[in-house]
Amino acid sequence: MNNPYLPYPVRIAEIRVETEDKNLRTFKFEFLNPEDEEKFAYLPGQFAELSVPGQGEIPIGIASSPSEKGFVLFTVNRVGQVSSYMHNMKAGDVMGIRGPLGHPYPLDKLKGRNIVIIAGGFAVTTLRSTITYLLQPKVRPDFGKITFIYGARSPGLLLYKDEWMAWEKRDDIDVFVTIDREVPNWGYKVGFVPAVTKEVCPPPENTSALICGPPVMIKFTQPVLEEAGYQHENIIMSLENRMKCGLGICGRCNVGPEYVCKDGPVFTLAQLNRLPKEY
Amino acid sequence: MSEYIVKENALVDFFKSLASGRRLLTPQGLGDKCKLEETPPDKVNLDFSNTHMSPKSLLFPQTEALMAFHNDASKPQAFVYQSLGDKGEPLAVFGIRPCDAKGLSIANKVFQNDRFTDNYWKGKIDQAVLVGLACDNPSPQCFCAAMGGSPFGEAGLDVLAFRQGKDLGLKPLTPKGEELVKASGAQTANLADAIKGLEAEAVKSQGVPPDYKGIDNADLMALFNDPHWLATAENCLNCGVCTFFCPTCHCFDIQDETSEKGGVRMRNWDTCMSWLFTVHGTGHNPRPSKTERVRQRFMHKLKYIPLKQDGVRGCTGCGRCVAMCPVNIDIRSVALKMTQTAASQA
């Protein structure tokens, strides 16, 4: 019988330190058994349980895009037991990943629409997956204008620098990267994400917003989008709750009758308005 | 499917047939010692109230090893978790009460949900045949009818057994149950009317059930936001005893245990009454105080589960949490408060 608790064995192929405070590292995994890569077929917005034998499991959003073959990427913040342990692991170590879990962003339903992607801090992970996916030559024509707004406290805390700098040079995506306060030689925007959103976000007609970030960013960005005329059905967010099983069984991650792991983590604001704010 | 009857003098043979090729478990012992135990066919006892604990641990042990790994890099598969198997075995369980069988059927929809199947649960339930014993004389602590059940309820059972004088009536409910009953040599008998009569009497003994239907129709957020939760939760100690005894509570934790040679991944019963249950690694806790946690337990039982399971309540009225709670929190009083909230919103 298929065992949804059993992780696929993977090898750490590479670890990249993402931020100057070294609290975020991106792990590149390769499957020990190549056939597992096919079984791990995922879409942007889904997550996986990273399993460290003897330490435990943590739910982490998938940062790579299904269009990137031969590996999967996850960016892990150093927080507690498992994530700190992972920060001390090295390339070549064997661990496990279990998934994909949760529902992806509803990109299939957004075809033909403009998309504005708003990210704050390290919550940008699954949005990196989304943008990489959308910019594939075969996929890009299915969507309208794509706008990416991304903020962090300081330049050293921005993830995926090589990637957003490359996106910036393209003409099929508008990129606005911002930091909280001016620093010398910073050639991009300055100011909080909500303010930048107010300035650059596209009109709401035929547009959906994907938004991920710390609670304060969401709290102040939501009114900006509302004021601009965005309907709650067209504001799409991803929730985090403490998790264990990731399967809707262990009962831990519920928000009202919905399990964030199985029924989310992606919800529209319209859906969240009808649910308790227990996240 | 028709009904069947086992005459008093054929009961031991009936239980022998249940035990053939399977372990036979039945309630043994009295009071808080009453529990499901392997039973010789001539020692089955029909005079018990209910087991002290719910039967959920048969399918969902309080602690269960899921998988293991070794750390010897000179051998293959170092640091790769291998499943320890689902440990199911052929079981015949006789004497489950209808409230508890219904509890298992509610948990079953969680363990085998719309997206995932828990193989450890499925491996056990698929090999078990569950024969319930109807309550012709419900215990004073029970309130199954108030929760939409019945002392003769059928949910979750393969066979419903009931006492017909000194004989045992049998109503098969699933193909698995039908096969078991046929193989036992029980005689067919038309007992549909007899069941109706016995059921009506048993229901009557619980008095007129309170009407909680208002909760079903009420707005979720109105029930959630009602101020009564502060007072409702005031005495709660967050001890978790209620969740431990409940046949429908299914929450668990997953923990790794290590030794010199490797480790094991365990799952253990957990409780939503605990602060640790929901706290994020950052320290943020979506249910920071007991008020939110008590609200979660009752909203889950009386609103969230019905929304997800076609109106079936997540409380089956077994009465264990009411009997065991050290500060006498009673789900019936809470259901009544929620019904009042619903009425005031309507």
Ligand SMILES: Cc1cc2nc3c(=O)[nH]c(=O)nc-3n(C[C@H](O)[C@H](O)[C@H](O)COP(=O)(O)OP(=O)(O)OC[C@H]3O[C@@H](n4cnc5c(N)ncnc54)[C@H](O)[C@@H]3O)c2cc1C
């Ligand atoms: C859908 C989803 C996607 C996520 N994506 C990312 C990501 O891309 N990058 C990232 O750095 N973090 C992400 N997180 C948060 C990350 O899961 C926690 O920081 C992590 O679990 C902390 O584990 P720990 O063992 O280091 O901390 P501890 O505090 O020691 O936690 C112990 C255990 O509790 C659980 N737990 C604790 N906090 C959380 C939490 N916030 N969410 C879920 N489970 C938790 C885990 O099972 C964890 O092993 C995500 C969380 C969710 C739910």
Ligand code: SF4
């Ligand atoms: S048994 Fe009573 S005191 Fe203990 S957690 Fe449950 S409701 Fe609270």
Ligand code: SF4
């Ligand atoms: S909530 Fe209480 S009465 Fe209801 S099924 Fe659970 S333990 Fe029994």
Ligand code: FES
């Ligand atoms: S993590 Fe177990 S139910 Fe969501």
